[in-house]
Amino acid sequence: MKLEVCENKRIAKNTFSLKIDNPALFDASPGQFFMVKINDFDYPLLRRPFSIADFSDRYIEIIYKVVGEGTKILAGKQKGDFLDLLGPLGNGFGDIKKGKKIFLVGGGIGAAPLIYLSNTLKSMYGISYEAYFGFNTKDEIYVDFGKTATMDGSSGYAGNVVDMIESQLDENCLVLACGPTLMLKRLAYVCYQKKCSMKVSLESRMACGIGVCLGCVVETTDKDFKRVCVEGPVFDYREIEWQAL
Amino acid sequence: MASSVNLTVKLGSLIFKNPVLTASGTFGYASEYKNYMDLNALGGFVVKGLSVNPKKGNKPPRIVETPCGMLNAIGLQNVGVDKFIKEKLPLLEDVDAHIIANIYGTKAEEFIKLAERLEGVGRVSALEVNVSCPNVSKGGALFGKNPNEVVKLASSVKKHTSKPVIVKLTPNVDDIAVIAKAACDGGADAVSLINTITGMVIDTKTKKPFLANKTGGLSGPAVYPVGVRMVYEVYEKIKVPIIGVGGIYNSDVALQYLMAGAALIEIGTANFTKPDVTIEIIKGIKEFLKVENIKSVGDIVGIAHSV
Numbered sequence: 395m396k397l398e399v400c401e402n403k404r405i406a407k408n409t410f411s412l413k414i415d416n417p418a419l420f421d422a423s424p425g426q427f428f429m430v431k432i433n434d435f436d437y438p439l440l441r442r443p444f445s446i447a448d449f450s451d452r453y454i455e456i457i458y459k460v461v462g463e464g465t466k467i468l469a470g471k472q473k474g475d476f477l478d479l480l481g482p483l484g485n486g487f488g489d490i491k492k493g494k495k496i497f498l499v500g501g502g503i504g505a506a507p508l509i510y511l512s513n514t515l516k517s518m519y520g521i522s523y524e525a526y527f528g529f530n531t532k533d534e535i536y537v538d539f540g541k542t543a544t545m546d547g548s549s550g551y552a553g554n555v556v557d558m559i560e561s562q563l564d565e566n567c568l569v570l571a572c573g574p575t576l577m578l579k580r581l582a583y584v585c586y587q588k589k590c591s592m593k594v595s596l597e598s599r600m601a602c603g604i605g606v607c608l609g610c611v612v613e614t615t616d617k618d619f620k621r622v623c624v625e626g627p628v629f630d631y632r633e634i635e636w637q638a639l
Numbered sequence: 640m641a642s643s644v645n646l647t648v649k650l651g652s653l654i655f656k657n658p659v660l661t662a663s664g665t666f667g668y669a670s671e672y673k674n675y676m677d678l679n680a681l682g683g684f685v686v687k688g689l690s691v692n693p694k695k696g697n698k699p700p701r702i703v704e705t706p707c708g709m710l711n712a713i714g715l716q717n718v719g720v721d722k723f724i725k726e727k728l729p730l731l732e733d734v735d736a737h738i739i740a741n742i743y744g745t746k747a748e749e750f751i752k753l754a755e756r757l758e759g760v761g762r763v764s765a766l767e768v769n770v771s772c773p774n775v776s777k778g779g780a781l782f783g784k785n786p787n788e789v790v791k792l793a794s795s796v797k798k799h800t801s802k803p804v805i806v807k808l809t810p811n812v813d814d815i816a817v818i819a820k821a822a823c824d825g826g827a828d829a830v831s832l833i834n835t836i837t838g839m840v841i842d843t844k845t846k847k848p849f850l851a852n853k854t855g856g857l858s859g860p861a862v863y864p865v866g867v868r869m870v871y872e873v874y875e876k877i878k879v880p881i882i883g884v885g886g887i888y889n890s891d892v893a894l895q896y897l898m899a900g901a902a903l904i905e906i907g908t909a910n911f912t913k914p915d916v917t918i919e920i921i922k923g924i925k926e927f928l929k930v931e932n933i934k935s936v937g938d939i940v941g942i943a944h945s946v
Contacts, residue, residue, distance in 0.1 A: 431912065431913075436707050436859075436860050436888065436912075437706060437707055438704060439704060439707055439708060439709065439859050439860065439908075439912060440704050440709060440911065440912060441911075441912060480914070598699070599700060599702055599703065599704075600702075601702055601704075601709060601711075601908070601911040602910070602911040602914075604671055604672075604675070604914065605667060605671050606665065606666060606667035606671050606672075606687075606910070606911070607664075607665065607702065607711070607713075607911055608664075608696060608701065608713045608716050609699075609701045609702030609711060609713065610699075610701075610702075611696070611699055611701065611716075612699065613698070613699070618695065619695060619696060619699075619716065638698070
């Protein structure tokens with residue numbers, strides 16, 4: 395469906411917030427994603443998957459980082475332009491039960507879906523949580539809640555976000571995470587050690603987003619492949635064969 | 640102006656309501672597309688390549704985008720023929736379009752087993768024999784590059800099925816017409832071409848091939864002139880219908896394939912970007928024929944040869 399761009403502005407270094415008119419035809423849950431066609435013509439050819447950074451009656455928000463040709467073109471979109479969206483797709487974070495201590499842990503652009511998740515936890519479930527976000531530098535930070543860590547020490551905790559929270563995790567915790575593969579790998583290792591639960595949103599290159607191209611698969615612990623677009627993008631971390639990532 | 644146009648196409652004993660099919664590997668087991676389009680509108684669809692046993696496929700990364708195209712090395716991940724019959728086919732019970740099973744094996748016996756297994760399955764209208772997958776270490780294009788193997792394989796599948804047999808050809812050969820002729824010598828009822836073109840992308844950051852399989856198959860709009868050229872060449876050399884496939888993303892390219900000599904066409908990668916692209920293409924072909932006052936789609940098949 396073609397939807398109108400309401401706003402597209404820079405919110406941090408190489409990072410943009412894109413607000414798209416919400417036709418109010420469907421619901422979307424935290425962790426789900428949209429496949430966005432950047433252009434009407436065939437370059438770039440494939441749609442790009444973007445997680446949902448917020449979803450209200452008025453708009454769908456996507457937060458993206460300019461990393462390649464597609465996102466560079468996307469950054470040039472202006473109010474009044476139209477974008478072709480497919481979705482919402484995939485399985486999100488699902489039901490979050492009360493009883494566990496909840497940690498939202500995000501890294502870089504991976505913090506985006508956790509913003510919508512945090513809003514939902516608060517407004518729908520009335521569940522409290524702690525949020526921790528890791529960035530490389532201070533000028534990359536685009537979240538306005540939770541505690542932050544920066545690799546260069548320019549803001550908050552100096553170092554990576556996994557080191558920042560490690561000592562707080564135990565078997566009574568539920569971590570909800572999204573971020574770069576290396577960060578998630580380390581986090582998964584820590585969660586195994588501390589026997590804590592974790593749901594993790596994975597990123598992958600995908601061509602279709604609807605389960606047919608089989609391009610986005612990840613290896614699972616039962617020695618099979620699962621599609622990030624359909625079975626994911628949010629998985630229980632125990633399902634994932636982290637060594638293969 | 641003609642009031643209505645005839646889009647039907649005959650292939651052996653089968654009648655297709657229009658020439659538009661979907662290509663294997665780009666349309667899943669078809670039911671995945673039910674939410675996005677009316678499957679009944681299609682002439683038919685070719686389902687994901689089936690092997691005797693379930694196949695896990697290649698390690699990721701499996702795909703990478705290229706200018707106006709993509710490279711894939713999925714490695715024929717599929718549920719296996721039995722699960723396809725038991726679990727996937729029933730989802731298509733109410734669909735009025737031909738279902739073509741793409742079959743893949745590492746040796747002739749496996750192709751025969753697949754043909755036999757599907758023989759009693761009435762819902763499957765035809766078999767597309769995959770001798771052209773570039774992304775597997777055994778079988779696939781290793782058969783399809785050798786005309787003698789293609790004759791043998793086509794004739795042995797033919798002996799074990801009453802359904803029309805389509806042989807899908809690889810473009811990664813010196814002369815595709817030689818392979819097409821071999822398929823016909825083996826008794827093929829049709830040939831489909833082209834499968835993907837072998838390619839490679841290197842990640843300059845890691846200094847290694849991007850795909851875990853190293854090489855992959857190039858598809859998408861970028862490859863269509865290669866496909867059109869090959870259909871054109873093959874059309875002059877064989878008598879059986881050609882199914883044109885490769886980079887078709889709109890009705891203009893679809894028409895080019897028909898004019899080059901394809902009786903039917905398969906839409907592949909374009910399904911990923913636009914799940915209902917096939918509907919647009921059918922409409923576009925119809926519109927073109929109306930405007931040109933051409934009564935039947937068959938009238939333009941191979942028309943580019945007459946000039």
